[in-house]
Amino acid sequence: MIMTNNDALDASIPVLTEIIEPERDFIDAAAPSPSSPEPMPPAALSPDADKAAEAPSPVDVLPPTTISDSQWEALEHKISERVLSQLQARIDFVLEHRVRDSLADALQLAVEGMAAEIKRGLHHTLEDVIARAVAQEITHLKTNKNTPAEPPA
Numbered sequence: 129m130i131m132t133n134n135d136a137l138d139a140s141i142p143v144l145t146e147i148i149e150p151e152r153d154f155i156d157a158a159a160p161s162p163s164s165p166e167p168m169p170p171a172a173l174s175p176d177a178d179k180a181a182e183a184p185s186p187v188d189v190l191p192p193t194t195i196s197d198s199q200w201e202a203l204e205h206k207i208s209e210r211v212l213s214q215l216q217a218r219i220d221f222v223l224e225h226r227v228r229d230s231l232a233d234a235l236q237l238a239v240e241g242m243a244a245e246i247k248r249g250l251h252h253t254l255e256d257v258i259a260r261a262v263a264q265e266i267t268h269l270k271t272n273k274n275t276p277a278e279p280p281a
Contacts, residue, residue: 195203
């Protein structure tokens with residue numbers, strides 16, 4: 129049986145806790161990157177700043193990205209294809225191993241059955257050959273007993 133390392137294949141399967149980032153093609157070019165928020169004014173960072181006039185969070189500062197329905201559909205289609213191809217590879221891998229294991233079991237049973245049948249056949253053949261040889265020897269002894277033996281010279 130061939131043993132392979134499943135870790136490399138398993139690492140390519142997305143899990144529900146992973147965040148799939150949309151490709152840059154689908155994000156509006158005018159929208160600033162969420163990873164580079166605008167710097168907060170120094171007054172907002174000082175401990176004496178008025179609590180009512182707190183600086184807005186980076187989420188509030190960034191304008192929402194606008195992605196059209198056709199872009200969402202294209203992104204959804206691309207993600208679906210990627211996930212399906214990864215799942216198909218994993219399913220093929222699992223099915224191949226299950227078929228291989230099932231065939232190995234079936235072949236083992238077939239070989240054991242054939243070996244038992246061959247043993248029975250050999251046992252029967254040996255019994256017949258031995259019985260025939262004994263019968264011939266007995267017949268030969270009986271015929272020699274009835275004929276006078278020649279005197280030794």
